[in-house]
Amino acid sequence: MRSTLKRFRRATIAVVAAAAGVGGGLAALAGTSSADVSGTTVALTATAPTVLDGVATQAASGWAVTMPNTDAVGDQIQIVVNPHGVTAATLDCTLQEGITFATVPTIAVTPVGATGGTAPTFNAPTISNEPGTEAACAAVNNVLTLTVKTIGASPVGSTSWLITIAGVKYTVGLGTQLGAVNTSESSIGTTVTPDAAALAVPANAVVSGVVITANSPAVALVTPTVSDQSISPITFSEPVAGQLPLGFVCVTLNSGTFNVTSGAPVIAASGGGATVGTSVTQPTANTLAFQVTKKSVTTAAVFSLSDLHVNAVDVGPNGFVASSENSATCTGGAALDTTGLRAFSLLNQTRTAGADSDATAAAEMESVFPPPTCPTSRTVVLATDSNFPDALSASYLAGQLGTGILLTPTGQLSTETANAIRIEGITNVDVVGGLLAVGANVLNTLASTPAFNCGGADPISPTTPLVVQQIAGTTQYDTSSKIAQYFAIGAVGTAAFPGAYGNFNDTSGLASASGPTTPVPTAIVATGESFADATASSVIGDAEHFPVVLTNPSFMAANTQATLTNLQIKQVILVGGPLAVSNAVVSQMQALGISVLRVAGADYTDTAQELAAFELDSASSGAGPVGLGWDLHNGDQVTLARGDFYSDGLAGAPFAARAAGTANPQPILLTFDPNTLGTFLSAFLTQGGGDNGFIFDNSGSQINTVNVLGGLQAVTATTVTNALTDIATG
Secondary structure (H helix, E strand, O other), rough: OOOOOOOOOOOOOOEEEEEOOOOOOOOOOOOEEEEEEEEEEEEEEOOOOOOOEEEEEEEHHHHHHHEEEOOOOOOOEEEEEEOOOOOOOOOOHHHHOEEEEOOOOOOEEOOOOOOEEOOOOEEOOOOEOOOOOHHHHOOOOOOEEEEEEEEEEEOOOOOEEEEEEOEEEEEEOOHHHOOEEEEOOOEEEEEEEEOHHHOOOOOOOOOOOOOOOOOOOOEEEEEEOOOEEEEEEEEEEEEEEEOOOOOOEEEEEEOOOEEOOOOOOOEEEOOOOOOOOOOOEEEOOOEEEEEEEEEOOOOOOOEEEEEEEEEEEOOEEEEEEEEEEEOOOOOOOOEOOOOOOOEEEEEEEEEEOOHHHHHHHHHHEEEEOOOOOOOOOOOOEEEEEEOOOHHHHHHHHHHHHOOOEEOOOOOOOOOOOHHHHHHOOOEEEEEEEOOOOOHHOOOOOHHHHEEEOOOOOOOOOOOOEEEEEEEEOOOOOHHHHHOOOOOOHHHOOOOHHHHOEEEEEOOOOOOOOOOOOEEEEEEEEEEEEOOOHHHHHHHHHHHOOOOOEEEEOOOOOOHHHHHHOOOOOOOOEEEEOOOOOHHHHHHHHOOOOEEEEEEEEOHHHHHHHHHHHHHHHOEEEEOHHHHHOOOOOOOOOOEOOOOOOOOOOHHHHHEEEEEEOOOOOEEEOOEEEEEOHHHHHHHHHHHOOOOOOOOOOOOOOOOEEEEEEEOOOOOOHHHHHHHHHHHHHH
């Protein structure tokens, strides 16, 4: 990220005196300090100037010098300005070092704490080159001299005079070092040692304009603890010559450590004649430092820190800080702008899968309810694995019961499902769908199966068979309506998100212009002819207790309308564009007094990410909340399922609604196919991985975990890697 911050330089001032005994030192940042010269204490105060290197005639702070009444004609006050760590003997003008008084300041003299008397006068101030400076630096006039012209008469009640020096302006060489001045001066044989506090003034600066690049190409380190992994170089690019100061540049990881035993880091400089030290040091476990030994002069330079290895120790995108320092200890230096940058992304992935769809559903349930944490309702929802409508409608049922969804073939109960029922301590099985979906043989098998305690080791004593009930209609739409009305009207979840209307719809599909401002009973409506939209929205049905009502794409049947009316639904989240659910259906719902928020995209992957944006949006507009405000910040997870086939996502709603075992629901995102994320999903993951979080999520959430549903044939390893790379790029 390009910095727009200013660079500041703090110049520390030394004072030298004539034999008469005038002398002093600089205050450290604030207050007054003093130095003892020939038995006389004189105070010099100043505010640290703000100047830029490589800039001429720039205003800086002046000084206030307090001198005693014991002055003598010819006494001098000399103020010497030099770069950090440089004296007259070591100033190197080939590096364009040096601080020059660009103009002659003015002085004023007033008594301290009294009035009257006669003020001493001074000759016109002079600026000159410091003795001992190399010939090439003859133009560096860094000495300001004030010489007493006439002796003052002490005012009543005062023993000193305040000399105010104003109009100070500097020209600073491009190669000038950041930091406090380090000087030792003499005048007429009297050695003057500057105040020790003045020499301790830090280089409290911000280096402007240096563009830092890291994690490019993006590196996603997967697993919570990663040892000795390579990461991309960190580079420092100057916009103009000389922006990176002389001294040390330090890089400190916010978490994790650098591993220099696996490979020595390498630093290189290119452009403008810049040079760097030959080695990279490690002052602390999480910090590397390199030295800029010569600044760029003719053109901007690029400094590249490469061959980096890290030991990562926590989960999440890994940021870092960088600074320009006066020493390799990397303390108290000048900040470089690393806002929004990371050294790498430490991400996590899980894959929940079985040998087939039934086994995957069982694995999904057991990941949410690992014994001894079995569903407290001791009920499970069972649907056919050979079609999608019943299981997706059942997400509302599962959410109300606080349980999972299992799948079975129509003809006989699958072994994986029977085992899951036993292990989860299920006593009641709610079967959704008619006999053409879940056949009589399955129902009879369940009814004759003994119920077990949670964990599946011991049957309930005395032996108690499973209690089976069937919720079914003659069509998928009838079954959907019966599931929606299975619980009382008061069980339906309520919500208000008036700020969402007009958002989250990338199609021309009809929707309401505004929505309720207070929470009202809300349902989800999706097409019953395809699975993708209902799959992505099923997690809302579970988490928010919104019934999932399926409809014919072209019209809303009478029983579907009756369902919405009987449940007193006042707001619908319509999922999918006009090809999925027509404008005619919207008009029918509006005629019932229902506000319709359409969430839709260009394809099913786009619709899923639009739905995820709606789920996560915690902002408020002038109208009110923009989304459901799910707090991804505590979970940092998303669920990823195959988008071109339904099997693995059928039972995914309870999994995603509990964020793989946490209390926070997570979006269900759909791939284009097993091998392809799709451009819309890729863009969403990139945005979700950014250090500033989602633009629509005030919590500043960042995705760091992808929970994949299904095996490698459903979502390939390469597709998962691409998803993690997109997150790392964010």
